Amino acid sequence: MVAVHPLTMKVLRDIARLKGQATAIALIVASGVGVLVMSLAAMQAITSTAEAYYDRYQFAHVFAEAKRIPRAVARDIARLEAVRTVEARMVRYATVDISGFEEPVMAVLVSLPENAAAEVNRLVLRRGRIPDPHRADEVIVVEPFADAHDLHLGDRFSALLNGRKRDLQIVGVALSPEFVYTIGPGALMPDDARYGVIWMGEAVLAAAYDLDGAFNSVAITVWPGADMPSLLARLDALLEPYGGVGAYARNDQISNWFVMNEIAQLRSIASIMPPIFLIVAAFLTNILLARLVFIERSEIGLLKAFGYSHATMAWHYTKFVLIIAAGGVLVGWVLGYLLGRWMTGIYATLFNFPLLVYAPDIDVYSLSAAFSIVAALIGAVAAAYHAASLPPADAMRPPSPPRFRQNPGGLQARALARLDQPTRIIFRQLLRRPLRTLLTSLGVSAAVAVLVASLQWRDAISWMVTDFFDNQQRQDISVSLVESAPLAVARALERLPGVLATEAYRSVSTRIRFESRHRREALIGIPANGQLEVLRDAHGRNVPLPEHGLLMSGAMAKILGVQVGDVVRVEVLEGRQPTLTVPVAATFETLIGTPVYMHIDALNEALEEPRTTNHLRARIDERHASALFARLKSLPTISGVMLKRAAVDLFNKTIGETMYVVIAFYSGFAVLLAYGVIYNNMRISLSERGRELATLRVLGFSSGEVAYMLFGEAAVLTLIGLPVGCLGGWLLAEFMATGFETELFRLPVRIAPSTYGLAIVLVLFSALTSAALVARRLVRLNLISVLKTRE
C-alpha cells in the first residue's frame, strides 16, 4: 500500500472543504482555456486546411485582369523573374436563369484550358467530369451553387453570354481554391443561390466574348522567396497597354482575404478574451490562498517547528493552486475542443473547403495549460511566500484584531458618522483593504465589460443593417448593365411591369493616384438628391454630394494620403481610358469599403460621355415581382440583378445562426466570471467575519440583519463595478472594433442602453445566485462553536 503523505492529504481536504470557491476559480480558468482552445483550434483548422488546400491545388499567388491580352503576352509573363506557372484565362460575369428559381442569378464564368488540366487554381472535381472541349454546352458548376439549387449532373440551365442566351448542361460539380468564399461583387456575404461559379471551355468563352487569341485574366504561381512588389510592378507595366487594371497578390484576392480575415479575428479573440479570465483567476487565487494561509498560520508554525522547510510549506500551498488550475484546464480543454469543433463546423458551411479537418494539435492544449498555470502561480506566489516566511513562533501566536484607524473629525469619519453601525461595518471593511476592494470591483467590472462587449455585437449589427438596408440602400433591386448605355434605358426599365421608380448611376473602374500612392477603386457617379441611395456616414448622418469634385471615403483618403482640396489623378480603366484630374471636394467616414463618389453629371461630363449610365436602382411593386424578374432575365443588356430583400434575409439568417450563439457563449462565460468574483468575495468575507457575524447574532441581530452586513459589502463592490464595467465594456468594444477593422469593413460601436441594462441584470443575477448559495452557510453558522474558538 502506498501511503499518501499527510500534507498531500491536507491539500486534498482543503480543496474539498473550499470546493465552492475552488470550483468558481476553476470555472473561470476553464472559460479562459475554453475560449483560447476554441479560437486557436478553429484558427488552426482553417489555417492548416487553407494551406494544404492552396498548396495541393496550386492556388495562385498573383492575379491580374485586363481588357484583352494577346495570347503571346502569356509567354512574356512566364519569363518574368520568380514566376513559376502562368494560367491565362477568361473571366466574365453573366446572368443565369435556373428553371424554378424566379429571381435572376449572377455567375462568374471562368475558362478551362482546352487541352490540359489547369496548372493554377486546380479544380477539385466532386462529381462528374471535365467538359468535352468539343461540346460547347458542357460546364462545371461550383458545389454550393449546385446544392442550393439541387442541380445534378445532366441538369440544364441557361445563361446570357454577352447578350446571347445559351443552354448549358452540367457535367461536373467542383470546388476551387480560388472560390473558398464565394461572394458576388457588391454583396455583403456569400449567397449560394444567387451567385455561382461556372467553368466552361475556353473556346466557348472566347467565341462568346470576342476574345479569340486573347485572354483577360491571369493567375500566377511564384517560386518561394519571390519579390512580390517588384513582380506586381512589372506585371502592371506589361499589361498596361492591354487595359490592365492592376495586378494584386493573394492577400487582396477576395476569397482568400475573407479566409485570412476570419483567422485574424480568431487570433484577436484569442488574445483579448482569455487574458481577462486568467487575470481574474489569478487575483481570486491570490485572495483565497492568502486567506487559507492566514487561517492556517498556527498549523504552518507547528509544521515548521516540527522541521518542515520553508520550501516545503511554499510548495504545499502552491500544490493547492495547481490542482485547482489543473481542474480548470481539463474542463477548459473539453469545452474548448467542443466549441472549437462547433465553430469549425460553421466555417465548414461558410467556406467551401473540400474537407475541413478539425484536429487541434498538442500545442493548443499545452499553450492554454501553460498560460493558465502561470496565471495561477502568479496568483499563488505572494501567499506561498508568506507561508514560507512566517516565523514559527509568530505563526503560533493568535492574531490581534485587524487594525482599523480613522482620523476623528476627518472627512471619512464625518461621512461614516451619519451611518448606523451595521452600515459603518460594511464601509470600514471596504476601506480597510482598499486594494482588494478595488480589485474585486474591477473583477465585477471585467465581467460587465465582457458582457457589454459581447452583447453589443447585436447592436452593431442591427444598427448596420438598419442604416445600410433601410436608410442608405432604399431601392428594392439594383441592376447592372453589361455596358454603359444612354440614360434613356432608365426610363425603359421604368416601363417594365412592377417598376415604380428608377434612378441612374454610373460606376467606372479607375485607378486613383496621388503623388506616389495609387489605388484601384470604382468611381461611382450618383444623382444629386438621389432617393434610392442616400449617402450616410459612419455616424448615420446624411452626407451631401458636392456638385463638382470627388466625395471620398475617409479610408480611401487615408490610403492615398489626401486631404480635402488636394487634386488627384483618376485613371479611367475602361472605354477610352482617359486620365482625369479631379479635386477632392469632401471626405466622410464609411463603415464598408473605400468608396469614392462623384456627381453623375460631373462624371459623365469629365468622361465626355454625357447622360450615360451602367447601374440602375429601382423600387418595385412586390405583386408584380415574378413578371419583372422573368423580363429582367431575358434582357441581354443586364449583367446582374441584386435584390435587397434577399440580401437582408440572408444577412439575418447567417448572423442569427452564428453570431447569436457566439454571443450567448461569451455572455455565459462573463456571467461565470461575475459569479466567481462575487461568490469568492462573499465566501472570503464569511470566513474572515464569521466570528463577527456570529457575535452579532448573539447580540440579538436577526439573520436578515446579519446578512445585510455580509452581503452589503458585496453589494457595494458590485454597485461600484457596474458603472465602471459599462465604461470598460464600451472601451473594450472600441478596442475590439479597432482590432477587427479592415479596409473592407469597419464595425460601428453603437451600444444600446438596453445592452448595458442586460449586462447589469445578468451580473446582478450572478450576485444574487452567489448570495443565495452563501446565505445557506450563513443560516447554518454555528454560533457556539464559532465563539468558543479564537479564529
Next chain:
Amino acid sequence: MGAQEAASAVLVARNLVKVYGSGELEIRALDGVDLTLYESELIVLVGASGSGKSTLLNILGGLDAPTSGEVLFRGQPLDLRNDRTITEYRRRHVGFVFQFYNLIASLTAEENVALVTEIADAPIAPREALAMVGLGDRLQAFPAELSGGEQQRVAIARAIAKQPQLLLCDEPTGALDSKTGVLVLSALERVNRELGTTTALITHNRATAGMADRVCRFSDGRIIETTVNTHRTPAEQLEW
C-alpha cells in the same frame, strides 16, 4: 418555593437534558438540570471542564436548544427552537460576555456599544456604559488599540448597555491575568449592583465564587451542590 421567590424569578430551567451524538458515542452534556435565577442575584457556576456549564449557559441565553426540558422567562415558556422568538429574546433581554471578547474589529469601543443600543428598547448611553466599566476615556479606540482586559470590559459594556434582564458570562477572565481579571470582575459586580442585572458567571477560579450570592457546582451534567453566600466578598478583595 415561596410565592415571593417565584414572583422574583427571572429565569427558570426545568429538567434540562442535552445529549450530543447517539448510541455508543452519546454524551449527556446536561443530565436533568433544574435552576432558577432570581431578580438581581449574581450566581457563579463552577465545575470541572466538560461538566456542562457552558451548555447550560448557552441554552439559558437562547444560543442552543435542549434535547428535553423547558426554560421559562418571567413565567413564560421560551420556544428555543424558533429563530424569530429566540432572536427577539436575545435582543431584548440577554447580555453575553465570552472568554474571547468578540468585539467587532471595524468599530470603535463606543461604536461597539452603540451597535447594541441602536437596536435596544431602553438603552443607556454608550458613553455611560463604558464609563461604568472604567473606559470613559477610551471611546474612540478600535479593538486593536485596546489591551485584553480593556477589550473584555468593552464587551461587558456592550452586553449591559441595553439594560438586559440577564447577563451571562462564560469564563470572562479566562484569557486574562489576575490583575486584569479583577478589574473585569469589579466591572461585572458594579453592573450587578447598580443596574440590578441578574448575572450568571462561569469561572474556573475558585476565589471568584466569593463574590456570588449563590454558587452552583457542576459535575457530569448535573448540579451537585448549591451554596448560598451570606456575605459577598467585593471583587477587589478576591485572592487569586
